[in-house]
Amino acid sequence: MNFKFCVYFRTVEPLEYYRRFLKENCRPDGRELGEFRTTTVNVGSITTADGSALVKLGNTTVICGIKAEFAEPPAESNNKGYIVPNVDLPPLCSSRFRPGPPGEEAQAASQFIADVIENSEIIMKEDLCIAHGKLAWVLYCDFICLDYDGNILDACTFALLAALKNVQLPKVTINEETGLAEVDLKQTNPLNIRKHPVATSFAVFDDTILIVDPTAEEEELATGTVTIVMDEEGRLCSVHKPGGSGLTAAKLQDCITRAITRHKEVKKLIDKVIKSIKPK
Amino acid sequence: GGWSSGSPLGPGAGAASWGGRAGSYPALSSSLRTPQSSPGLYGPAEVKISKSCTTSWPPSLLPPGVFEKNREQLIRKTCEAVILGTLHPRTSISIVLQVISDAGALLACCLNAACMGLMDAGLPMKSLFCGVTCALDSTGAITLDPTAKQEKEARAVLTFAISSMERQVLMCTSKGTCSVEELQQCIAAAQRASGAIFQFYRDSVRRKYSKT
Numbered sequence: 001m002n003f004k005f006c007v008y009f010r011t012v013e014p015l016e017y018y019r020r021f022l023k024e025n026c027r028p029d030g031r032e033l034g035e036f037r038t039t040t041v042n043v044g045s046i047t048t049a050d051g052s053a054l055v056k057l058g059n060t061t062v063i064c065g066i067k068a069e070f071a072e073p074p075a076e077s078n079n080k081g082y083i084v085p086n087v088d089l090p091p092l093c094s095s096r097f098r099p100g101p102p103g104e105e106a107q108a109a110s111q112f113i114a115d116v117i118e119n120s121e122i123i124m125k126e127d128l129c130i131a132h133g134k135l136a137w138v139l140y141c142d143f144i145c146l147d148y149d150g151n152i153l154d155a156c157t158f159a160l161l162a163a164l165k166n167v168q169l170p171k172v173t174i175n176e177e178t179g180l181a182e183v184d185l186k187q188t189n190p191l192n193i194r195k196h197p198v199a200t201s202f203a204v205f206d207d208t209i210l211i212v213d214p215t216a217e218e219e220e221l222a223t224g225t226v227t228i229v230m231d232e233e234g235r236l237c238s239v240h241k242p243g244g245s246g247l248t249a250a251k252l253q254d255c256i257t258r259a260i261t262r263h264k265e266v267k268k269l270i271d272k273v274i275k276s277i278k279p280k
Numbered sequence: 281g282g283w284s285s286g287s288p289l290g291p292g293a294g295a296a297s298w299g300g301r302a303g304s305y306p307a308l309s310s311s312l313r314t315p316q317s318s319p320g321l322y323g324p325a326e327v328k329i330s331k332s333c334t335t336s337w338p339p340s341l342l343p344p345g346v347f348e349k350n351r352e353q354l355i356r357k358t359c360e361a362v363i364l365g366t367l368h369p370r371t372s373i374s375i376v377l378q379v380i381s382d383a384g385a386l387l388a389c390c391l392n393a394a395c396m397g398l399m400d401a402g403l404p405m406k407s408l409f410c411g412v413t414c415a416l417d418s419t420g421a422i423t424l425d426p427t428a429k430q431e432k433e434a435r436a437v438l439t440f441a442i443s444s445m446e447r448q449v450l451m452c453t454s455k456g457t458c459s460v461e462e463l464q465q466c467i468a469a470a471q472r473a474s475g476a477i478f479q480f481y482r483d484s485v486r487r488k489y490s491k492t
Contacts, residue, residue, distance in 0.1 A: 107349045111346045111349070236460060241452040241453070243354060244451075246448025247448055248449070256463075
């Protein structure tokens with residue numbers, strides 16, 4: 001097959017084109033079915049944010065910026081702070097997104113990250129409290145996708161973890177006389193990260209074949225997706241399978257096994273990156 | 281509804297014993313509209329079938345937020361997986377679910393109502409599906425179809441959509457953390473319980489057509 005034919009075949013019959021590769025247990029970009037794209041992470045790039053991280057999974061690029069502000073703790077639990085995630089998929093990252101209010105995919109991604117934070121207890125909200133009933137931190141985590149090439153959930157989860165590890169919160173004392181908060185920007189403390197959730201996404205092809213880390217093209221051709229979030233103790237923080245073709249319990253178990261290996265890979269990468277940052 | 285199974289951590293020991301009529305769903309009624317009108321506005325190359333699914337629950341003071349949108353997406357994608365869309369090109373199927381009362385296990389109830397509505401409308405489907413909720417408490421005991429109180433106190437709540445074909449898992453969503461073994465136990469328990477729900481579907485349809 002010469003090159004021109006491949007290009008036409010890929011456009012006209014994308015599913016058949018993919019099936020030819022899957023028969024040989026590989027994918028058009030040369031990866032195996034269980035192989036992730038090259039993952040790179042960079043922390044602390046946004047100096048105006050309290051914590052930030054940029055994650056690239058192949059071409060998919062997500063940047064996370066965390067800003068900490070003050071708020072009153074909620075009425076029903078006055079010793080807790082807030083963590084508010086928001087995922088933005090702007091038209092910049094892909095032609096499928098139009099300008100305007102967040103579309104369904106962005107909302108679903110925001111809800112997914114909120115669930116991961118809640119389920120995994122990556123940070124205890126009690127740690128964000130400064131003064132009971134009066135003052136607490138609220139962490140606004142904003143994710144912006146700069147390039148959409150599939151597997152946005154994994155990239156966002158990884159960016160969240162890296163950015164939270166990069167956050168430095170200034171010390172706050174409440175002045176007893178005036179009742180106002182005094183912020184000491186010179187003394188900063190990092191956040192207490194209790195768990196390290198890592199997401200691994202799979203796409204289901206033709207109801208039977210599972211491929212890991214799908215690109216945008218693979219996501220479109222897939223008949224379903226599964227995302228597994230695990231923490232370092234091997235506990236499942238989230239099993240997210242929004243419809244799509246059915247999976248047997250055995251296939252889910254295969255996904256979980258791959259997710260455990262992926263967790264180790266990601267943890268090593270994060271530790272390396274955090275260690276490489278020289279303290280200011 | 282109401283059946284609960286306390287199952288110790290041993291594999292294969294869970295037996296579902298259900299009190300109350302299996303499949304009495306006090307919480308939900310569904311209405312299904314199938315407009316066969318307006319083709320989608322999705323460009324000349326390929327007209328995609330759009331199936332829209334909206335859920336609304338009273339009192340709807342606020343516009344649907346991110347949480348509601350997420351629920352809708354879960355239900356919609358599950359329906360999309362089973363409906364034979366290619367038989368009805370250029371049409372949209374609108375599923376409207378109205379929550380009358382919420383006594384726990386709401387998402388599973390919505391899924392069951394959606395499936396019964398699709399059956400009632402006579403839409404061709406690849407398989408039926410049913411929703412099952414499992415709650416794991418602090419000791420690791422599984423409770424199927426938990427009440428709102430049990431859901432709140434549970435360590436983890438998992439909702440599955442089980443297909444009638446080989447009892448495959450069509451949809452899965454979880455709240456809280458659980459171990460891998462607990463997940464497999466919940467899936468097994470949900471697959472067993474789905475048999476009762478599918479029997480209820482059969483009985484309801486039989487009852488409906490035996491009257492006429």
